[in-house]
Amino acid sequence: MKLxxxxxxxxxTLLSCHHEKRNELTPNITxxxxxxxxxxxAGGDFWKNPKSLTLKGHANFYYGDDTLHNxxxxxxxxxxxxxxxxxxxxxxxxxxSIRDGEPKILLSYDGNNTYDLDGKKEKSAADNMWSSAFGxxxxxxxxxxxxKLEISGENMVKNENTITVKVTDPNxxxxxxxxxxxxxxxxxxxxxxxxxxxxxLYSNFFTKEKYSWLQSGLVELxxxxxxxxxxxxEDFEVNEVLPDSLFVLTYN
Numbered sequence: 001m002k003l004x005x006x007x008x009x010x011x012x013t014l015l016s017c018h019h020e021k022r023n024e025l026t027p028n029i030t031x032x033x034x035x036x037x038x039x040x041x042a043g044g045d046f047w048k049n050p051k052s053l054t055l056k057g058h059a060n061f062y063y064g065d066d067t068l069h070n071x072x073x074x075x076x077x078x079x080x081x082x083x084x085x086x087x088x089x090x091x092x093x094x095x096x097s098i099r100d101g102e103p104k105i106l107l108s109y110d111g112n113n114t115y116d117l118d119g120k121k122e123k124s125a126a127d128n129m130w131s132s133a134f135g136x137x138x139x140x141x142x143x144x145x146x147x148k149l150e151i152s153g154e155n156m157v158k159n160e161n162t163i164t165v166k167v168t169d170p171n172x173x174x175x176x177x178x179x180x181x182x183x184x185x186x187x188x189x190x191x192x193x194x195x196x197x198x199x200x201l202y203s204n205f206f207t208k209e210k211y212s213w214l215q216s217g218l219v220e221l222x223x224x225x226x227x228x229x230x231x232x233x234e235d236f237e238v239n240e241v242l243p244d245s246l247f248v249l250t251y252n
Contacts (some may be wrong), residue, residue, distance in 0.1 A: 031149035037184040072098040085171035086138035115249035132193035146170035196224040
């Protein structure tokens, strides 16, 4: 089924994720081959099986006509070795975002509990929140046993022609990835969430000599076609030892 039809069935606008097939551009390639090449481009086995990731940068948040700049926006991530459901929290994650010297976002998942600026979150509320954010991990596990892949169509992301691959995880969760024709960069992820149709655009890629890892320097986040924020990543480290205590928030 074309992604455009999928979106119509969900009553989302075609504008938010336009994936009409354009047969004159369709290469003779399978979804599995696209994903294999995307993995190679992203960094191969090192990228596919990380233990941890640290990202440091800054971010802009959009509220109507107002733009708020957070001068520090950092994320720490510990990865689980397997992922059966792409849209639930796994492993560990912590995000901090600071504006004018004060934390505006402090969000952490320690593998069991979720914390924010107000304290430990109730599980159902936390699960609902994370399901609006988790999804990119499906691309790392897309070639694992139990995952299904199919080419959904073609698209254009930031003036680059892409192949859209539909990834179905073992829990029947669906995530769409746009991968550029020719060089196989992963430039878009899209999926349904409790907040509505969500997609992210990835661009301004960079690398570090010591890692086989292609990192996006700009991540733009949209919900229901509205850009909510963007993150500018300036540095990253892979497979640092991140202590469990980093992800457990304590309160005075």
